[in-house]
Amino acid sequence: MTEKDKLTEEKIFEAAKTVFSERGMDGARMQEIADLAGINKSLLHYYFRTKEKLFNAVFDDIARMMFMKFASIFAQELPLEEKIKYFFSEHIEFMKLNPGLPIFILTEINRNPARMKKLIEKIDYNSIWKAIWPELNEENMKREEPFHIKQDEISQIVTSAIAISVFPFAARNLLEPILLQTGQTFDKYLEERKEFASNFIIAYLKSHKS
């Protein structure tokens, strides 16, 4: 009973995640979610009341998953260069498993900025920021040739790293046909990107050595 409830609710939720992330809030249809879940449309309302409430539940879950992925990567205790390699390898692999995720998050944040405020307040972004900064500040000073990074640059570097990692997935349908015309595949491009992106960031950090 409670077992069965949980099962139905779960099926609805999974179906909703699929449909919403493919079509977005506006493009999604309750009927399609019901069909995919293999249940009646009115059950959606029984469990989640309205389309918007269902969407919010889905959005929060997906956003939390994404932020947790970032947090778990940054939390790894590794030397900076290792961590950078680990970041791109893990993050690109993660998005290969969830390729629709970046554009979904970006689109919906854009359509409804208010949605973000709740989330930003909940997330301990400071722990992410600090997970990077101390390493540049402390570990760094023990190096033979320490990196010289101004604090303002941290946000530039971090957003660039995320951009490099996320953009290919957000722009996949633009990028893939162009790559094909030059004889490359998207998969090969992604594999090469793990190493390229790491070298890219590290090259910049090293260019700051005094």
Place this chain on the structure above:
Amino acid sequence: MTEKDKLTEEKIFEAAKTVFSERGMDGARMQEIADLAGINKSLLHYYFRTKEKLFNAVFDDIARMMFMKFASIFAQELPLEEKIKYFFSEHIEFMKLNPGLPIFILTEINRNPARMKKLIEKIDYNSIWKAIWPELNEENMKREEPFHIKQDEISQIVTSAIAISVFPFAARNLLEPILLQTGQTFDKYLEERKEFASNFIIAYLKSHKS
């Protein structure tokens, strides 16, 4: 008469660009477009027949504007390092004037990949590719310390440059509140980004000198 027609059609088209790029195909309402254009809703159908045809006209126009911007930047005859600086300065400035453009393009390409195929075929992407490659190949060899870039890396570098430039706008509503909490403004971040991004790319190219 023809003058007046042109005016009405133009007003509709401008209004449609605004509404579609804010709300996307699915979220846009014909009524809102009509209101913004200051005309009757049925006139939309008189001039453009269906919502989809109107949307396609808008999408093609916006996409063409974007590609032309890229093309005009790459077409500049400048030494590579100057061109890189010029690219980020011009492109970021362009997007400051059209901040909703990146997420609009990315979202709609994602929702309807087929839309892209027509466009890709029309665009002479080869001229863009070649506008970069020869410079690394020819101009480059005259340098005292030429860059050593494999051809496969070109796509990695170019997509990274675009990612670095575009991502802040696509993720603005996520980025801005976080920046504010660390005492930075989005505008200041963007201004700094022009120089940062250039240095970033150049540092990588220089790291390849033998």
Place this chain on the structure above:
DNA sequence: GTCTATAGAAGGATAGAC
């Protein structure tokens, strides 16, 4: 070419039986 009025379809939501 522009408007009013309305058709026609789709989609979210609810009532009520089981």
Place this chain on the structure above:
DNA sequence: GTCTATCCTTCTATAGAC
């Protein structure tokens, strides 16, 4: 908890007067 039937609103699209 799950289904059928249906309400009601919204939206695209068209008919027809001016």
